[in-house]
Amino acid sequence: MTATRRPRALVTGGAGFIGSHLCERLLSEGYLVVCMDNLSTGALENVAPLLAREADFEYVDHDVSDHVDVPGELDEVYHFASAASPADFGRIPIEILKTGALGTHNSLGLARAMGARYMLASTSEVYGDPLVHPQHEDYRGNVSTTGIRSAYDEAKRYAEALTMAYHRHHRMDTRIVRIFNTVGPRMREYDGRMVPNFIRQTLLGEPLTVYGDGAQTRSLQYVDDLIEGVIRLMKSDETRPINIGNPVEYSVREVAEMVIELSGSRSEILHQPLPEDDPRQRCPDITRAREVLGWEPQTGAREGLAKTLAWFASGAKGQTRPEASPTLRGEGS
Numbered sequence: 001m002t003a004t005r006r007p008r009a010l011v012t013g014g015a016g017f018i019g020s021h022l023c024e025r026l027l028s029e030g031y032l033v034v035c036m037d038n039l040s041t042g043a044l045e046n047v048a049p050l051l052a053r054e055a056d057f058e059y060v061d062h063d064v065s066d067h068v069d070v071p072g073e074l075d076e077v078y079h080f081a082s083a084a085s086p087a088d089f090g091r092i093p094i095e096i097l098k099t100g101a102l103g104t105h106n107s108l109g110l111a112r113a114m115g116a117r118y119m120l121a122s123t124s125e126v127y128g129d130p131l132v133h134p135q136h137e138d139y140r141g142n143v144s145t146t147g148i149r150s151a152y153d154e155a156k157r158y159a160e161a162l163t164m165a166y167h168r169h170h171r172m173d174t175r176i177v178r179i180f181n182t183v184g185p186r187m188r189e190y191d192g193r194m195v196p197n198f199i200r201q202t203l204l205g206e207p208l209t210v211y212g213d214g215a216q217t218r219s220l221q222y223v224d225d226l227i228e229g230v231i232r233l234m235k236s237d238e239t240r241p242i243n244i245g246n247p248v249e250y251s252v253r254e255v256a257e258m259v260i261e262l263s264g265s266r267s268e269i270l271h272q273p274l275p276e277d278d279p280r281q282r283c284p285d286i287t288r289a290r291e292v293l294g295w296e297p298q299t300g301a302r303e304g305l306a307k308t309l310a311w312f313a314s315g316a317k318g319q320t321r322p323e324a325s326p327t328l329r330g331e332g333s
């Protein structure tokens with residue numbers, strides 16, 4: 001009889017918003033977890049309670065764009081490292097391109113050497129400013145190769161291509177999750193995205209900065225739903241990309257109004273210019289996730305926003321970067 005070994009997973013970007021929730025979930029499933037991060041946009045506070053679990057959880061301070069070496073066995077690699085706020089696209093575009101290109105290459109190479117199953121965290125941004133609505137995985141997108149968002153969009157498109165090349169050429173067992181807008185505790189207060197901005201602004205009694213006329217749409221999923229989809233996808237044998245997002249779509253103005261209502265604040269709406277290449281609409285077609293994973297979101301946008309608001313209001317906020325505020329909306333926006 002052979003003793004059963006606990007599965008061991010590497011999560012790059014494990015100290016980030018989504019990565020830290022993934023680490024937590026893997027630990028609760030009995031995994032040993034190696035969390036790799038360079039704290040560029042992640043924060044040690046996000047994994048502070050996990051650091052105490054020394055026997056199960058290991059934190060490695062490392063930039064995945066540099067050669068990656070993780071001693072010991074690995075069963076699964078989750079490549080979730082990347083800055084992902086549009087504000088970051090103008091602030092650190094080269095770092096983002098390197099994480100999507102070199103970071104994906106390094107983590108794929110590690111997974112291959114270890115015989116580990118691999119998951120790439122991709123994004124709805126691969127659809128760009130979509131001309132097809134809602135976005136099914138077969139839609140090839142409408143992305144500017146040179147615009148302000150291209151650092152992220154093209155990095156992720158390249159990362160998907162590289163993952164598929166390893167899958168086909170090296171017969172690696174790979175997964176690609178296309179993540180749509182996600183909210184929840186541990187979002188960066190000053191990351192410049194819509195939800196942290198609106199929540200911070202209502203809590204401070206400041207006007208909510210709605211870019212453009214606010215008619216552009218997004219679909220907000222709660223982080224726990226995303227993680228459930230990620231876990232199910234990794235356990236499945238689906239190697240095609242799969243959308244994980246909430247298919248209920250709201251205009252940005254509606255999101256602002258919801259946040260104001262939920263917070264009971266008297267904040268008003270202040271319109272500001274629409275950033276360059278801001279997608280006009282975004283909504284996942286989740287037929288594939290429903291059929292293949294039996295997955296669909298359990299938490300509506302209102303409830304997800306309420307939970308996120310409660311976390312911010314509790315003062316638990318995680319990483320704050322007031323010094324980043326002058327570039328919050330990125331260059332050229």
Ligand code: UDP
Binds near residue numbers: 193195198218274
């Ligand atoms: N947005 C806004 N006010 C803000 C921040 C963002 O109106 O303070 C808008 C932004 O123009 C976009 C939407 O909200 O249309 C979602 O932006 P976010 O930064 O969350 O990320 P995206 O979904 O564009 O990647």
